[in-house]
Amino acid sequence: MRVFACPRCAAWVEFEDLVCLLCGTALAYTPSLDEMLASDGQVLCRLRDRISCNWIAWPGGSExxxxxxxxxxxxxxxxxxxxxxxxxxxxxxxxxxxxxxxxxxxxxxxxxxxxxxxxxxxxxxxxxxxxxxxxxxxxxxxxxxxxxxxxxxxxxxxxxxYRTMLGHARHEIGHYYWQVLVDGTHRSPGFRDLFGDERQDYGSALASHYGGEGSTDWAAEHISQYATMHPWEDFAETFAHYLHIADALETTAAVGVSVNGPTGVAQPLAGSIRSAGLADIAAKSMLQVLAEWHGFSLAMNAVNRSMGEPDLYPFVITPAIAHKLAFVHDLVRQPG
Ligand SMILES: [Zn+2]
Ligand SMILES: [Zn+2]
Ligand SMILES: [Zn+2]
Known part of the structure; x- marks a missing residue:
């Protein structure tokens, strides 16, 4: 996520804010500009009061x-x-x-x-x-x-x-983009090479997953155990994971967090943990993205443990998973 400034006083406001906490200006997010405006003079989403939606109404929409x-x-x-x-x-x-x-x-x-x-x-x-x-x-x-x-x-x-509402939304949208951008396209053979043949029966895969027959040896090639159930689920889990990394790296770049440590640790470990954030993920290869991500994820986990919290990033990216993420990266960079 990028960082937003109050249009009146330039204080830092969050993506979800309805009002600037410093000067009281009511805020309206405008997706076409990816910008936070003052709500005065804007047509606001009619759900603003009901569910605290801070977006402007879609232009031309009658509702x-x-x-x-x-x-x-x-x-x-x-x-x-x-x-x-x-x-x-x-x-x-x-x-x-x-x-x-x-x-x-x-x-x-x-x-x-x-x-x-x-x-x-x-x-x-x-x-x-x-x-x-x-x-x-x-x-x-x-x-x-x-x-x-x-x-x-x-x-x-x-x-x-890991289980969050944002994770659910990112997982399910992965199924949608598989159907729109992969199924029946020139990408289908590449998909099957990496994720498996999706023509295997989904119903019996679902039944055996919830029947306790799920794989226990999944972490070498799958980002989660759930991803082992069926190639569709593997893709959706990988797609969601890509969105997690992309958002987190956009945020670290926007707020100016860089990781230069740890200090006092013997090489080569110290040398491998330096990350400066990625404002434009599309400009980098997936391997470069993951190299940046590695430092942040280790650092954030260490900070969370200091607070007695579980790891912010309870995942391990293996080479097989990196190849799947690279497939998603190429898809996102060239969805047409
Ligand atoms: Zn303000
Ligand atoms: Zn809305
Ligand atoms: Zn799913």
Whole structure:
């Protein structure tokens, strides 16, 4: 994420802020400029008061919803405060996702007819199951996962190292881009070489994964155990991971964090941990990106441990995973 300045007083404001904390100016994020404006004179997203969406309305849209909110074709209505707060958490993650997709130049088209993208955000009700997932451009998010206690309980039960709403959004959008940018294209053979043949049966893969037959020897070639389930899941996990790294490196460059340590450690370890951040990920090869990322991830984990927190980055990138990330990098750099 880039850094934003208040348009009145130039104080640092966060992407999610509705108001400048220093001077009180109401703020409006404008995705076409990737800029924070004063809200005066802007047509604001109609969900601003309801879910704290700080974006301007999409120009030309009759419903006065922003680029991100207008992708949600189904969401809780009514006055249930729990449902509204869960929706706000999900949309908060989704705005960060949408801003990054636009920033990276990936197509973000609202669903019209059978094409494009739509989000269905809902909680289980009346005995109905809601499975977070993707089908033909429609991404369903189970809003129960916006509850921190519930999501953490699931993370522990499923033995996962990482589980966030932003991670869910980035994973599911990976399925969408596989379908739009890889399936049936010249990239398909390269995909199968790296991730496997996606024509294997998905239903039985799902059943054996949740039936406890998941691989225990997964870390050499997969970013997560979940990625071993099926080539589609491997791609979605890798795609999400790419977005994590790209966002974090954009942020470190924007705030001017560089890692020059550790000091007092024998070479060659010290020499391998120097990172200055990447403002423009597209200009670098994936190996260069990962070299930069290596230093930050080790440093951030060390700081987190000082605070008694788990590692910020509980992952290991092996050469096989780096090749998969390079496939995603090429796709993002040339999506056409
Ligand atoms: Zn201000
Ligand atoms: Zn909005
Ligand atoms: Zn998936």
């Amino acid at each position: 006065h919803e922003c680029l991100s909110c207008r992708l949600s074709t189904e969401r809780p209505d009514g006055d249930d405060p729990v449902a509204i707060s869960q929706l706000a958490v999900a949309e908060y993650a989704k705005r960060r996702l949408v801003r990054q997709l636009v920033h990276l130049g990936l197509p973000v088209e609202r669903r019209e007819g059978d094409d494009g993208l739509a989000f269905v955000l809902k909680s289980p009700a009346g005995g109905e199951q809601v499975r977070t997932g993707h089908a033909n451009g429609v991404i369903t998010i189970n809003l129960m996962e916006a509850n921190d206690a519930r999501r953490e309980e699931l993370r522990i039960r499923l033995g996962e190292r």
